[in-house]
Amino acid sequence: MALGGIGAGYFEIRKDGRFYAWNIANNFPKETGPKFLLPDDEREDRMEANLFFEVRYQVQGESPRIKLLQLSYGLYEGAEMGIAYSLPWMKAIREIEYSARFPLATLVFRDPEMPFSLKLEAWSSFIPHDVKNSALPLIFFDFEAESTCAKPVNVTLLMTARNFTGYADEERFYTTVIDRDSKGLTISMSSGGMDRKASSWGEIALGVSSPNSSFYAGWGHRHPYYEQVLRRSTLPNLDDTNGRESIGNFVPDWLPDTTGRNRVDPQTGVRKMHDDDLFSTIACTFKLQASGENAKSAFQYAWNFPNLYNEVIDGVGGDRIEGHFYSNFFSSAAAVIAYGSKYHRSLKQSTMEFLNNFFASDGEVALLEQANSQLNTFFTSGRLTRDGSFGVLEGLSKSYSWGPIATIDVMLYGTAPIIALFPELQKATMRCHALVQLPSGEIEHGLRKDFLRGEDSTTGVSHRIDLPGQFAIMVMRDFFWTNDMSYLRELFPAAQRAVEYVLRDRSAGNGAMPVTQGIETSYDNFSMTGFASYLLSQWICALESVAAGAAALDDTPTSARYLALAGKTRETMETKLWNGSYYKLYAADQKEPATSNGDGCLTDQLVGQWAARCSGLSPILQEERIGLALKSILTRSYHAGFGLQNCSFRTGEQLSDVDRDIWNDQANTCWSGVELAFASLLMFEGLYEEGVMVARTVDTRYRENGLYWNHQEYGGHYFRPMSAWSLVNAMLGFSINCDRMTFDPKVPQLDLQLFFATPTGTAFYRRSGKTVQLRCLTGQLAFREVWLGGVGPKIATIEGRQIETNTSRQGGLQSFSFATQQKISSGQTVTFS
The missing domain is CATH 2.60.40.700 (Diphtheria toxin, receptor-binding domain)
Incomplete structure (x- = not known):
């Protein structure tokens, strides 16, 4: 599960208690800076020690012990190679019980040698309708220990973090600042001797809220650090970043003669880092007097990497700092720690209130968990800059950024939770798209990591014919949900230009609806020719939506014109595509060969009906046929234990033929974002149990593949599956259309409670x-x-x-x-x- 903030960066906490996927320093792949890599030398897997926790304990009358609060996987643990040899009194914890519901991960550490139980709640602030406090570069680690021993036990919890600020500059030197008062302790780590405008320049801060705190900053080797941890219940409160220069006048006799982690060149007088590693540790110490007694400790990890640059594309860009939204409120990582310490209780209360309320529902738990798990993508893939521009990356993996930001065809599905929970972010994305709209009215596929530039020349995605209608649907859906007339007046002209572009340039002369010439949609690897159900269902919804927008603006003639065009499109879809069981994939002209795939049964043939339901609009097609088509899709394309494939071409056969010249089989595969949207449509249309069945299959498939938090399509952490939020609305039969809220519950019980969110x-x-x-x-x-x-x-x-x-x-x-x-x-x- 990701920990971090919307657009602030993140890293993941996993079942082994370790931290992965570090993306907080403007680094590629999430952002535009250099890759963040720590090359191995004689030490393996150095990234494992970016952050870790330990607990030192000593039962009265016994020797002290240290437990590393992560499972043992390799040689490099606790910033040390081979602890079984070099530190035999320190062991990795035996067992971790892990559970997580975004944004809270709970880890219970168990070990028969440990005379107390220990629980960690790792969480980040996520509060609907509060962008500031959902975009903090801050993570909380709340521990609770409870004694299981009759004797008194001294316990010290230790948090250690690496200073990797300025990771891309080998000429830098480390800096450390200690800030301590009666309430707690903060250590800030940064870099000097480098360009403070570099993307990798920044700060990392550690905080602990306890008067019984201590620290050891600027250490880099087990000697003498671990000897002191073992021998004393508190740390020595010294900073070895610059050796005796930073330690001061009172040098303990156990400390070797050291220049610290930096060294000053005697010839030039220039300071430069000397060691590859600098760690700082903060600790909280307490005593458990008897069995059943407990104690709590609160740690924080914060960062400030302000120099987020725009993307370099074809040699252009990389010269403008877009910054992070959090920079509007914080100028240092220490300031973030101070804020988190001051508002810890209220931030946790609001975050947990949302989480607890969300699950205090009579809806299917598996469906609630699917919706909750997709909120994780806010942290992994959200880009939120200082001026409030926002978008979600299409896909993201460990080493690559897949696709641009805010791809329109994926947004249609994935923005369901954004408009409900953070409407200003959704509207910001749409404004960015309107800004880069082409003069013809054509809509760009996506936005670059530069909110002033669209993706205008990428092979296979430019000039897609589905994008204008999708843009218009979302502009209007956002208006329907927010009832924001100023937004409608601002964005309606862009939506209208998009519609008129299709009518003028992409309708093959019919003047009413789009006609596709092959591979021109989100399904970018199999052809649709002529009138396609995927396109026409969306087009009906788009036209009826903009007709409503024109009416809201008192433009009656325009509204009537679009309604008439919607009627023509509906007639075409009913007459040319309905085959008695479903709306077929496409219908071309009479020259189409007899072996055509036009009779294919596309799962997404009614995506326009789904969009209409989400906007509180009337059914776009004959309701009886909608029901028959949904049941046909299930019969032909749903396979228990597998999923709902995108398209089937022959009844009774699971697998369709794959053309030899395609680069990826999209017909036989399952796109979870489509499956989850389709499951919600089933429920909206009264097929509740069938919708639950499809959504549960998705949930099971991703759990069994170990990808519960990381749905795949074009890369990982894919944007489209955020459509899972539609399940929350569909269980309730909930929609908003301006001042009208509709509730038509589909959960089959009379007395019930269901959660919902409005903007x-x-x-x-x-x-x-x-x-x-x-x-x-x-x-x-x-x-x-x-x-x-x-x-x-x-x-x-x-x-x-x-x-x-x-x-x-x-x-x-x-x-x-x-x-x-x-x-x-x-x-x-x-x-x-």
Whole structure:
């Protein structure tokens, strides 16, 4: 699981208690700086020692021992080679019980030799609708120890971190600053002797909130560091970064004569790092007097790498610092530690409140966990710059950045949680896309790691015909969800230009709908020719969405024109693509060969209907046919224990033929982002159990492959599976369309509680018998209409006060219309009875 902040950088904590995938220093692959590598020498796997924890303990009357709080895998552990030989009194912990729900990982350390239990809660602040506190370059490590020994035990928890600031500059020297007061201790590590505008320049800080703290900064070798850890319950409070210069006048007799980790050249007087490694350790010491007694310790790890540059593309770029959003609030890593220490309790309370509320639901746990696991991608792949520009990387792996940022075809699926939890970030991305829109109205596939530049010339993705409609759908969905008229006035012209570009240049003369000439969509490895269901279903949704936008802007003629074009597109899809069971892959002209794959059954043939459901729009096609098509897709393409493949071409056969000239089989494979969106569509359309079945299959497949936090498509940490948030909405039958909220629960039980989020708050939907309550948990809920399914209440009250409404039935839903917009805040309830 990732620890970090949105756009701030991250690293991962895994089941072995170790830390991986370091991406905090503007380094490639996540960002634009050099790769962060520590080359091995006689020491193996040096990256393993970037951060680690240990516990020293001593039972009264016995010798001290040290446990490394990670599992033993190799020779290099605890910044030391071969501890079984060199440090026999230090061992790796025997067992770790690991559990995680983003953004909290809980590790319980067990060892029969250890006279106490020890639990770690590693977490980062993630608070919906609070971008600042969800984008902190800060990680908390909260420990709790409980004695299992009748005798008193002295316990010292130790946190050690490497100074890798300036990792790309071999001429640098290390710097260390100690800040200590009655409440705790902070060590800040940085680099001097280098360009302070370099992307790798920055600071790392360690903090511990305890008056019983101690430190040993600037050490680089087991001698004398580990000898002192073993022999004393507290660290010696010295800084060996520059040897005696940094230690001061009181030099302990056990300390060797040292120049520290830096050395000054006697000829030039220039200071330069002397050792490849510099570590600093902070500690918290306490005594457990008897069995059952417990103690808590809170550590923090923070960073500040302010020089995030734009991307170099074709020799252009790399010259502008875009910076991080956190730089608006913090000028040093020490300031981040101070903030985290001051607000530790409130940040944890708000973070855990969201997490606990999210899972306090009668929805399927596996589906909730899928949605929760995809929030991890906010940390791994979100790019949030100082000016508030935002986007999510398409894919990311250990050594490569896959695709650009905010690819429109993937955004259509993956932005479901962004508009609900951080609407300003979603709107920022759309503004960036509007900025780079071509004069013709064409939409760029993605954004570079430079929010002023689009991806305009990449083979196989430029000039895709699905992008304009997807852009228009998202502009309007964002308006429907936020009811932000200023945003609509700002972005509607760009959405309209995108639509008009298709009508003018990509409709093959029909003037109403897109016509594809081959490989021109997100499915970039098998051809669709002519009228394609994937395109037309989206196009209907796009046209009906922009028609609604035009109406909101009082442009009745434009609205009517787009509705008429949507009708023509619908007629084409119903007459040319419906084959009695599903909407086939495509229908070309009469010259199409008899061996055509046009009859293929694409899982995504109704993605436009899914988008319409997400925007609170009416069905885009005949509802009976929608149901038949969904069932046909399941019959032909779902395989238990495998998944839901993208497309099937022959009934009764799981595998379709693969053309010899393609670079990747996209028909037979499963894209989890599509599967999860499709599962939510099944539920929206009343096929609840089938939707649960598909989503559970995805969850199981990724768990069994050890990739629960890291879904794959074009690279890892793929953006599209963030569509999992749609499962949360679909279980509740929840959508927002301006001032109207709709609730039509699909979970098959009468009395239930389900969590939901709007762009302004989080809440519970509660149903008991024929009474429905909406209880605001955080922020506020704003509405003028509420549509309810499954019950028949007549009266609306807010905090016990009856509110006059007009009620009616709307397509099987009970409609409540209020005279004015209503708002309820945290702790308040609106009741329908």
